[in-house]
Amino acid sequence: MSTEKEKLVGFTIALMEELGPAEFLDYVDREAWLKSPIAGVRQAANDMLEATGDIAGDELNRLNTVLSDKGLPTLSNMRDKSFKKVIQLLSRNKLKTEDEWRLLRAFTETSLLGKAETEQAQMLMDQYEFKRT
Numbered sequence: 001m002s003t004e005k006e007k008l009v010g011f012t013i014a015l016m017e018e019l020g021p022a023e024f025l026d027y028v029d030r031e032a033w034l035k036s037p038i039a040g041v042r043q044a045a046n047d048m049l050e051a052t053g054d055i056a057g058d059e060l061n062r063l064n065t066v067l068s069d070k071g072l073p074t075l076s077n078m079r080d081k082s083f084k085k086v087i088q089l090l091s092r093n094k095l096k097t098e099d100e101w102r103l104l105r106a107f108t109e110t111s112l113l114g115k116a117e118t119e120q121a122q123m124l125m126d127q128y129e130f131k132r133t
Helices: 004-019 024-026 030-034 038-049 058-071 075-092 098-108 115-130
Strands: none
Touching: 004 030, 004 038, 004 058, 004 098, 030 098, 038 075, 075 098, 075 115, 098 115
16 A cells, blocks of 8 residues: 555656656656655645646546556546645634645635635735744
């Protein structure tokens, strides 16, 4: 059974292989990623979600198949999980970590949230930033 870190590393590297320029892949070292802290691996996976936010239709289906065939979480499943987390954050009405701030920021830059949700997310991000300064 794969660990969370192994799944996230696999997910991130597979998307890089499918979508990234070939020269970028020279920097991909699976073993080094597996030795890095889980927080960094989670952030890399979240960055890939953000970078692929506009992928839909046939391309989304193709990537989901590639990931699924490798035994990895699909892009659609990862998006659903992230969206559920955003709804939880909005319900909690408070951000506790920079990772939560980054997740909300990524969703406010898409059309996935309604106007009221986007405004609430922006308010939570502003409050979090103010508390950090």
